[in-house]
Structures are given as structure tokens and as C-alpha cells.
Amino acid sequence: MTRQFNEISTYLETWYRSERGAYLRRQLQAEIDRRLETAFGYHILQVGPVQCGPLFGECRIRHRVLSAAQPGEGIGLICDSTELPLESDSVDVIIAHHSLEFTEHPHQVLRELQRVLTPQGQLLLTGWNPHSLHGIATRLRRMRRRSAWRGHRPVSSSRLTDWLNLLGFEVEDSSYLYSLPPLGSGRLRRMMERCDQWCAQHSLPIGGFYLLRAVKQVPAHNRPKPVRRRAEKLIGLAVAGSSPQPSPAPTVRPVGSAARNNGDTVLH
Numbered sequence: 365m366t367r368q369f370n371e372i373s374t375y376l377e378t379w380y381r382s383e384r385g386a387y388l389r390r391q392l393q394a395e396i397d398r399r400l401e402t403a404f405g406y407h408i409l410q411v412g413p414v415q416c417g418p419l420f421g422e423c424r425i426r427h428r429v430l431s432a433a434q435p436g437e438g439i440g441l442i443c444d445s446t447e448l449p450l451e452s453d454s455v456d457v458i459i460a461h462h463s464l465e466f467t468e469h470p471h472q473v474l475r476e477l478q479r480v481l482t483p484q485g486q487l488l489l490t491g492w493n494p495h496s497l498h499g500i501a502t503r504l505r506r507m508r509r510r511s512a513w514r515g516h517r518p519v520s521s522s523r524l525t526d527w528l529n530l531l532g533f534e535v536e537d538s539s540y541l542y543s544l545p546p547l548g549s550g551r552l553r554r555m556m557e558r559c560d561q562w563c564a565q566h567s568l569p570i571g572g573f574y575l576l577r578a579v580k581q582v583p584a585h586n587r588p589k590p591v592r593r594r595a596e597k598l599i600g601l602a603v604a605g606s607s608p609q610p611s612p613a614p615t616v617r618p619v620g621s622a623a624r625n626n627g628d629t630v631l632h
Contacts, residue, residue, distance in 0.1 A: 372516055373413040373466060380416040384545050388573060391541045395575050396488060397421040403486060405456025407601045411445050412461035419459050446472045450480045454601045459488045464519045478531045481580045489576045493540065494518040498572025521574045532582035540571030
């Protein structure tokens with residue numbers, strides 16, 4: 365990532381620790397938990413430049429990997445999202461948190477996510493909605509000469525849907541959150557939170573933040589493993605289990621004198 369992207373990610377990490385950021389994170393976690401209730405498999409991966417903590421929630425998948433471009437608390441895989449060091453068709457669920465709007469190559473990031481995801485695997489994508497009040501405020505910030513937001517490249521949910529369709533995904537559903545930020549206190553605060561929750565329940569596309577779920581429909585890659593140098597070795601997410609035992613070889617026994625005379629044998 366460039367220096368601008370580092371500044372934006374640092375700002376967002378600080379923002380997620382604020383009152384408004386914590387409010388959005390609770391909304392996002394509730395939506396992710398609802399979608400992961402039926403998730404199954406062996407491996408779940410979270411990628412993104414914003415280190416605001418894992419979003420796995422109460423998912424039943426126990427092998428959880430948190431990936432980022434820089435080391436941090438709980439980070440188990442340090443890599444760039446454009447080159448994931450994982451085997452193809454090896455991850456059952458991927459949570460991509462702000463993964464496309466803080467990179468110069470969003471198409472390559474999306475292709476990598478598609479590559480490592482298993483067939484019928486779930487992809488959860490989050491990002492800021494440019495067609496919202498929050499998106500308008502972000503564009504105004506970008507007008508400042510030295511603003512770190514000048515490098516921000518938001519991707520709308522409609523454009524993201526087109527990209528996913530080209531890669532063989534089927535978009536299952538989407539949610540829009542953070543239509544009204546929590547402001548004030550007391551009765552005004554409660555009223556704004558109820559209005560925001562009503563907008564989120566009806567998935568009105570005016571929310572400043574979106575969550576999109578897609579399922580990979582293309583078949584698995586059936587190809588030999590490429591010859592790579594040791595430094596480029598991909599990480600295989602193998603599942604522990606007993607190896608199959610070889611079956612005994614069949615015995616050959618001649619049957620009767622006719623079989624001996626004719627040279628015929630019978631397998632048992």
C-alpha cells in the first residue's frame with residue numbers, strides 16, 4: 365500500500381474505536397453473524413487493511429485466519445491482498461473488510477478472493493457506499509489538497525455486483541447500514557437510532573456502509589500444482605484426518621482340473 369492508503373487505514377482504525385465507529389461495528393457484526401449462522405466448512409479468512417479486530421463472531425468454523433498487510437494483534441497471515449499465499453479452492457468463507465477501496469488494483473484483489481474460495485463458498489464484502497450522505501462527505505474531504513482521502517477509491521455495490529457476476533459469483537443479498545450516524549443524547553439519540561435501524565431492516569440504499577454476500581458458482585480448478593521456488597510455496601489449508609489404508613490384493617486360486625488344463629483362473 366502507498367503512504368496515502370496507510371494514512372487512511374490508520375484514520376479508520378482510530379475511527380472504529382470511537383463512539384460512532386463502535387456503533388457501526390456492532391451493526392456490522394450483527395449482520396455478519398446472521399449470515400454465518402448457516403456457514404459450514406473448515407476454514408474462514410478475513411482480509412483487509414483495517415485492523416479493527418476479527419469479525420468471525422459466533423461462526424461454527426473453528427479454523428480462523430486473520431490476514432493483513434502489516435503485523436498486528438491477532439494477525440496470522442501477513443500478505444498483500446493481491447497475492448494471497450493460499451492454495452486455490454481452499455477457503456470456505458471469506459470476509460473482505462474494506463479490501464477493495466484501499467488498493468490500486470481492486471480487480472486483482474477480487475480475482476484472488478475468487479481463486480482461493482471453494483466452490484459454493486461464501487464471500488462477504490464490506491465498504492463505504494459512495495451514493496450516500498457519508499459518501500458525499502468523503503468526496504468533500506478529497507477536495508482538500510493534502511487530504512489522505514484523495515487516494516480513497518470507493519466501489520459502489522452495483523458496480524461490485526457486475527464484477528462478481530463476471531467472476532462466476534451469484535449475489536445472494538446485501539444490507540445497507542449507517543444511514544444516520546448517532547448524534548445528540550437522550551430522546552433525540554434514541555429516535556435517530558430507531559430511524560437508522562428501520563432503514564437497515566428495509567435495506568434502503570441510502571446507508572453509508574454496505575455488506576454484500578455472494579456465492580462462488582464456478583467449479584473447482586482441476587489442474588496440476590505449478591512448480592514454484594521454495595520462497596513462493598503456497599500454504600495448503602489441510603484438514604486433519606486418517607489416511608486411507610490400502611486394500612488387500614486379490615487372491616488367485618485355480619478352480620478344478622479344467623481350469624488347470626485351460627489356464628483359466630478365478631479372482632476371489
